[in-house]
Every structure is written in structure tokens, then in C-alpha cells.
Amino acid sequence: MTTQAPPRPAAVSRRAPVIKKRVGPARVLLHVFLALTAVVWLLPMLWAVYTSLRPYAETASRGFLTLPEKITGENYATAWAQAQFPHFFWNSLLITVPAVLLTLLFAAGIAFFVTRFGFRFNLALLMLFTAGNLLPPQAIITPLYELYLKIPLPWWMSDSGSLYNSAWGVIAIHVAYQCGFCTFVLSNYMRTIPGEITEAAMVDGAPVWRQFFQIILPLCRPAFAALATLESIWIYNDFFWALVLFQSGDKRPITSAIANLSGEYFTNPNLIAAGSLLTAIPTLLVYFLLQKQFVSGLTLGSSKG
Amino acid sequence: MGVSTKAARPSAKRRKVRRRLTKRDKAVLGVLLGVPLVVHVGLVWFPAIASVLLSFTRWDGIGLDTIHWSGFYEYVQAFTNDPSFWPAVVHNVLWLVFLLALPTPFGIFLAYQLDKKIRFSRFYQTAIFLPMVISLAVVGFIWQIFYQPDYGLVNSLLGTNNPNGTYLDWLGDPRLNLWAVLVAAGWRHTAYIMILYLAGLKSFDPSLKEAASIDGANERQIFFRVTFPTLRPVNVIILVVTVLEGLRAFDLVYVLGGNTGSKKGLELLSVLITNNIVGESGQVGYGSALAVILLIVSLVVIVPYLVQHFRREER
Numbered sequence: 001m002t003t004q005a006p007p008r009p010a011a012v013s014r015r016a017p018v019i020k021k022r023v024g025p026a027r028v029l030l031h032v033f034l035a036l037t038a039v040v041w042l043l044p045m046l047w048a049v050y051t052s053l054r055p056y057a058e059t060a061s062r063g064f065l066t067l068p069e070k071i072t073g074e075n076y077a078t079a080w081a082q083a084q085f086p087h088f089f090w091n092s093l094l095i096t097v098p099a100v101l102l103t104l105l106f107a108a109g110i111a112f113f114v115t116r117f118g119f120r121f122n123l124a125l126l127m128l129f130t131a132g133n134l135l136p137p138q139a140i141i142t143p144l145y146e147l148y149l150k151i152p153l154p155w156w157m158s159d160s161g162s163l164y165n166s167a168w169g170v171i172a173i174h175v176a177y178q179c180g181f182c183t184f185v186l187s188n189y190m191r192t193i194p195g196e197i198t199e200a201a202m203v204d205g206a207p208v209w210r211q212f213f214q215i216i217l218p219l220c221r222p223a224f225a226a227l228a229t230l231e232s233i234w235i236y237n238d239f240f241w242a243l244v245l246f247q248s249g250d251k252r253p254i255t256s257a258i259a260n261l262s263g264e265y266f267t268n269p270n271l272i273a274a275g276s277l278l279t280a281i282p283t284l285l286v287y288f289l290l291q292k293q294f295v296s297g298l299t300l301g302s303s304k305g
Numbered sequence: 306m307g308v309s310t311k312a313a314r315p316s317a318k319r320r321k322v323r324r325r326l327t328k329r330d331k332a333v334l335g336v337l338l339g340v341p342l343v344v345h346v347g348l349v350w351f352p353a354i355a356s357v358l359l360s361f362t363r364w365d366g367i368g369l370d371t372i373h374w375s376g377f378y379e380y381v382q383a384f385t386n387d388p389s390f391w392p393a394v395v396h397n398v399l400w401l402v403f404l405l406a407l408p409t410p411f412g413i414f415l416a417y418q419l420d421k422k423i424r425f426s427r428f429y430q431t432a433i434f435l436p437m438v439i440s441l442a443v444v445g446f447i448w449q450i451f452y453q454p455d456y457g458l459v460n461s462l463l464g465t466n467n468p469n470g471t472y473l474d475w476l477g478d479p480r481l482n483l484w485a486v487l488v489a490a491g492w493r494h495t496a497y498i499m500i501l502y503l504a505g506l507k508s509f510d511p512s513l514k515e516a517a518s519i520d521g522a523n524e525r526q527i528f529f530r531v532t533f534p535t536l537r538p539v540n541v542i543i544l545v546v547t548v549l550e551g552l553r554a555f556d557l558v559y560v561l562g563g564n565t566g567s568k569k570g571l572e573l574l575s576v577l578i579t580n581n582i583v584g585e586s587g588q589v590g591y592g593s594a595l596a597v598i599l600l601i602v603s604l605v606v607i608v609p610y611l612v613q614h615f616r617r618e619e620r
Contacts, residue, residue, distance in 0.1 A: 033418070034418060127611050131604075135600065135603055135607070142581065146366055147352060291431065
């Protein structure tokens with residue numbers, strides 16, 4: 001492999017100079033290739049941004065592949081108001097926050113049991129949860145839909161009187177599904193916590209609930225941070241459950257509501273672009289601010305040391 | 306990992322620890338395990354098993370007393386009568402083959418290049434990974450704008466937006482639309498594989514590479530004979546992820562197909578199943594029969610993977 005003079009001194013000492021063969025053209029080529037790939041990968045999004053910033057009248061008369069006469073945030077303002085973004089963002093929040101918190105709590109509970117107390121069947125339990133998480137949602141949706149129609153909820157919880165067409169139902173299926181993945185990650189994480197810690201607590205007579213809430217949970221903070229970031233984005237981004245399990249459009253979270261809105265309120269592509277990008281902003285923000293957490297959450301499950 | 310050390314611990318000690326659990330402790334443990342178990346089994350596995358049972362019945366989904374046994378009727382319907390079924394199967398297979406043939410190797414290739422301690426690596430990673438962060442539905446809209454026949458970037462650049470001359474309707478033409486959607490899916494899948502493989506490469510011992518390099522191996526040889534075989538666990542994960550992505554594919558097709566369910570040329574098993582629910586037809590038995598096919602294929606991939614994964618861990 002070719003190694004260019006590394007920028008940092010630490011890298012110099014790690015890399016033996018013996019294998020330094022050629023410097024130059026290969027590296028430059030690699031940069032050109034990666035930069036091109038990055039641009040190509042950003043292109044569809046940049047195109048959407050560009051479209052969203054131009055007034056409809058201008059693109060309609062002059063075409064889209066033209067230099068802009070006017071750059072404006074108008075489309076964003078119109079999309080925000082016409083499509084009732086605050087309302088749908090609130091719906092998303094109402095689903096995402098409880099779902100993430102419950103998922104983490106549930107997953108931590110099972111992981112705690114499996115790693116500290118589970119005996120013969122802990123592998124079977126882990127497999128059950130992980131396999132469940134990997135099933136395609138469409139493989140279970142038909143009976144689930146019927147089940148949701150038939151599980152009654154009191155009227156103060158759901159105006160449909162059942163789990164169907166209620167945020168509770170969507171939260172429940174998110175929790176049921178996602179706790180598989182989180183259990184898998186958290187149980188791997190909890191195994192790295194020495195058993196002596198809880199055993200010592202036990203000898204001191206600490207009850208199980210205190211071991212769980214006061215010893216194990218605080219120690220898992222890094223894993224929680226990663227999983228919370230990842231799960232927030234996943235649940236916010238969900239399209240399928242919200243599409244199938246809500247009947248009325250106005251209860252849907254923004255991600256699936258936008259699909260309806262595109263026909264109903266948005267008549268021009270500039271508005272659709274603005275609306276889509278508005279929908280993506282929360283996830284982009286989380287990603288840019290917590291990129292490390294997001295990526296480590298995604299890879300925690302797959303590559304464990 | 307922890308499991309092995311746990312298993313090695315004398316069981317007498319464990320028994321002692323267990324005996325120290327008070328009634329209240331046991332109740333707490335019961336809740337910690339029981340509540341999630343009920344929710345998960347009740348909402349995931351119970352419907353999965355119900356799918357299998359319902360696939361052998363005919364039911365309009367209204368009263369429980371209207372269910373009646375129909376044997377393999379729904380399956381026969383799917384195989385012989387539904388004009389969308391075989392196209393859906395073919396498209397699912399194409400989807401999978403495409404993901405395996407192009408975006409997966411490309412993602413691995415990108416990861417390998419990005420792992421070379423180069424400048425701006427973080428920038429490249431962030432840019433390429435962006436599609437994975439945005440919801441598939443939004444990805445669908447973005448590509449819709451991109452592909453739009455009259456003003457989309459693709460047609461504007463190619464000059465194929467002339468209604469009187471060449472006019473390519475990327476998402477409408479049944480000969481084109483699957484491929485157009487696959488490009489969007491591959492765009493996203495590359496990002497996913499890249500990040501998974503990068504994580505794998507981080508755990509790879511660089512001295513192995515150096516040793517091979519000293520022995521005179523060139524870069525390609527090092528990758529195919531040293532890196533790739535050593536990262537077998539990651540390769541397995543990537544294979545499983547890719548197959549499952551091929552089976553779960555839904556959001557993109559649904560949005561790019563115009564939010565109406567299966568469009569000609571874009572039939573997928575997942576879309577057909579969903580149509581049965583969202584649409585007015587409501588044939589529970591038929592939807593379940595399709596779901597069972599999806600379920601069986603998924604389990605054939607999931608179960609062996611998990612068995613080998615957990616067995617390796619247990620050792």
C-alpha cells in the first residue's frame with residue numbers, strides 16, 4: 001500500500017517507513033475519485049436544495065437547468081404554513097420520544113436479565129428478540145392490522161377506541177420491533193461490565209432494582225447515547241408503520257404525512273423540494289451534531305471487538 | 306466475551322447468589338423480562354405465527370366467525386391467478402441481485418479506500434453516508450424531483466425531455482422504472498455497506514497487512530487474500546443485511562410509484578401485501594399467504610446467521 005507522508009507525527013511512528021513505496025500520483029487519484037464519488041452522492045440532494053430555493057414562476061418560465069435570477073426562502077415559508085408543519089412535527093415528537101425511551105428501558109431490562117441472571121435460556125431469549133427485529137415488517141402486517149383493530153383502548157387514550165389509528169399503537173410496534181436490536185447491542189455492552197460489580201452490591205444487600213437503576217444503567221450511558229441517537233432517527237424516519245396503522249392523515253407523523261401532502265397541498269416541485277428538505281432537517285441536525293454516536297450505534301451491533 | 310467467563314464460573318456460587326434474591330427481587334426481574342417479552346412476542350411473533358395460520362383460511366377480516374379453512378387455496382391463487390405475483394417475485398430477486406452485484410462491492414471498495422488514513426476522510430464519509438440518515442420517504446421525493454420527466458436533472462442533462470422527440474418517463478415506464486428505483490436504492494445501500502465495512506476494518510489488525518506487504522503482496526492480493534478472508538464475520542453481516550434489505554424494500558418503491566401501491570413494473574411482495582390492507586380489498590388470507598412466503602425466505606437467512614453468530618460468541 002502506498003503511504004504518503006502522513007500529516008500527523010503519531011501516524012509516522014505507527015507506520016513503519018519500510019513499507020513506504022511510492023508517494024504521489026496514486027494518492028492524488030484516490031482523492032479525485034473519492035471527491036467525485038462524494039459529489040455524485042450529494043447530487044440528488046443538492047439538486048433538491050437548488051430547486052427549493054428558486055421561485056416557481058422563474059423555473060416554470062425558464063426551465064430548471066438554468067442559472068437562478070432570484071434565490072429565495074419563499075418556498076420554505078409556504079410549505080411550512082400550507083402543510084401545517086408544526087402540527088406534524090409535533091405528531092412525530094409525540095411518537096418518537098416515548099418510543100425511544102421505552103425501547104431503551106425495555107431493552108436494558110432484558111439485557112440486564114440475560115447478562116446477570118439468565119441461565120439456560122438466555123441465548124434463546126436473545127435470538128428470539130434479534131430474529132424478531134430482523135423480520136420484514138410486511139411479513140407480519142396483515143394479522144397485526146387485524147389485531148390492532150380488535151384490541152380495545154379506552155376513549156380517553158384513542159378516539160378510535162382501538163389500537164388502530166392511535167399513536168399508542170404506533171409507539172407500541174416501534175418498541176416491540178426496536179427492542180430486538182437494542183437488546184442485542186446492550187447485552188453485548190453489559191457483558192463488558194464485570195460481574196463483580198453487581199455481585200458486590202448483592203453481598204451488600206442491594207435489591208435488584210437498585211442494581212439495575214443505580215449501577216448498571218449509569219454504566220451503560222455511552223451505549224444509551226449511541227442507541228438513542230440512532231433510534232430517534234430511525235423512528236422519526238419510519239414510513240411504513242405510520243402509513244398502515246393510521247387511518248387519518250392528520251394523526252400521522254411528518255415523514256408519512258408528507259406523502260399525502262404532496263398531492264393535496266403542494267402543486268409545484270419547488271414546494272415539494274422545500275417540504276422534503278424541511279422534513280429531513282431534524283435528522284440532518286442530529287446527524288451533524290451527533291455523528292459519532294450515530295455511526296457507533298449503527299456499527300455496535302455488527303462489529304464487536 | 307462475557308458469556309464464556311460466566312459459564313466457567315462455578316455453579317455453586319451462582320446458586321448462592323440466586324438464593325439471595327428476595328421475593329421482591331424476583332418480582333422486579335419478572336417485570337423487567339416479562340413486560341418487554343409480552344410486547345415483543347405479542348406484537349411480532351404472534352402476528353408472524355398468525356400469518357401462517359391465516360394463510361390457510363379465507364377471511365374478510367370482520368367477524369371471527371367468518372373465518373373458514375381453505376387449505377392451499379390462497380397459495381394456488383398467488384401462483385396461478387394473480388398477474389402481479391410473479392413479476393413481484395422477479396423484482397424482489399432482481400433487487401437482491403442488483404444490491405449484491407453493484408452497491409455492496411462498491412461500498413466495500415469505498416470503505417477500504419477510506420480506511421487508508423487519508424486527509425478529508427471524514428468529509429468523504431459524511432457526504433457519502435448522508436443518504437442513510439434521511440428517511441426513505443424523503444429520499445423518494447428527492448429522487449422524484451431528480452427523475453421528473455419534464456424538468457428533472459436527469460432528463461434536462463440528457464435532453465430526453467422533449468415530448469415530441471425522445472421523452473424518457475423514468476418512473477412511469479414499466480421497462481425503466483424498476484431500474485430507476487434501484488439506482489436510488491443502491492445509492493443508499495452503498496452508504497450503509499460502506500459504514501458497516503469501515504467499522505469492520507477498524508477492528509482489523511494492520512500488522513497483518515504490513516506483513517503481507519513486506520512479503521511482496523500487491524494491494525489487490527492483500528485485500529483478497531488477507532483483509533477480506535479475515536473479516537469473515539463482517540462479510541456475513543453484510544450479506545445478511547443485503548438480503549434483508551432486498552426483502553424489506555418498500556418505502557422507496559411506494560413513494561416513487563406515486564403513493565398508490567403497485568405500479569406496473571414496480572411490483573414487490575411487500576407492496577402487494579400492503580395493498581391488501583390499505584386498499585379496500587381486505588383479503589386477509591391472501592395477504593397472509595404472501596407474507597408467509599416473505600417470512601420463510603427471511604427466516605432461512607436469519608436463523609442460520611443468528612445460530613452461527615451466537616454459537617461463535619458462546620465459545
